[in-house]
Amino acid sequence: MAQYTRVAGSVGLITLQNPPVNALSAMVRQGVVDTMERALSAPEVKSLVICGQKETFCGGADIREFGTKMSGPPLTPLIHAIEASTKPVVAAIEGVALGQTGASRGDSGSTAS
Numbered sequence: 001m002a003q004y005t006r007v008a009g010s011v012g013l014i015t016l017q018n019p020p021v022n023a024l025s026a027m028v029r030q031g032v033v034d035t036m037e038r039a040l041s042a043p044e045v046k047s048l049v050i051c052g053q054k055e056t057f058c059g060g061a062d063i064r065e066f067g068t069k070m071s072g073p074p075l076t077p078l079i080h081a082i083e084a085s086t087k088p089v090v091a092a093i094e095g096v097a098l099g100q101t102g103a104s105r106g107d108s109g110s111t112a113s
């Protein structure tokens with residue numbers, strides 16, 4: 001899933017939650033879609049941060065779903081929705097960040113779209 005909270009008054013925080021590595025399962029992708037919509041429609045939210053939990057950003061595709069029937073929202077439209085956001089979206093990356101366009105393992109940092 002993806003948990004939505006509001007911090008510092010105007011920042012929407014979307015936390016990827018899928019132990020052990022916050023992989024992009026169908027539920028996580030749906031959670032990001034839902035929480036993005038919620039944050040974008042909230043006038044008090046001026047910017048968004050997407051983060052992982054427990055010192056891991058994201059392990060990429062959820063390997064437990066390999067070989068099963070695809071469900072949930074596809075990834076590419078989700079990425080496009082984030083890139084087209086009317087509010088700035090920052091990824092707060094800690095630890096592993098794996099996925100469609102590359103992989104990294106770092107200490108901490110952030111990228112913006």
Ligand SMILES: CCCCCC/C=C/CC(=O)SCCNC(=O)CCNC(=O)[C@H](O)C(C)(C)COP(=O)(O)OP(=O)(O)OC[C@H]1O[C@@H](n2cnc3c(N)ncnc32)[C@H](O)[C@@H]1OP(=O)(O)O
Nearest residue numbers: 020021023024059060061062063064074075096098099100
């Ligand atoms: C439209 C649907 C698809 C959306 C996604 C789009 C597709 C993008 C392409 C990709 O994302 S390809 C990349 C897929 N990811 C991987 O192949 C990651 C494989 N895992 C690793 O490389 C490592 O496990 C790690 C993430 C670097 C962590 O290494 P570490 O040494 O810290 O821990 P491990 O002992 O290896 O693993 C711990 C624990 O986590 C489980 N696990 C690891 N990766 C995943 C994953 N991607 N999904 C689900 N579970 C994962 C691993 O099985 C271990 O579990 P255990 O129960 O403790 O044995």
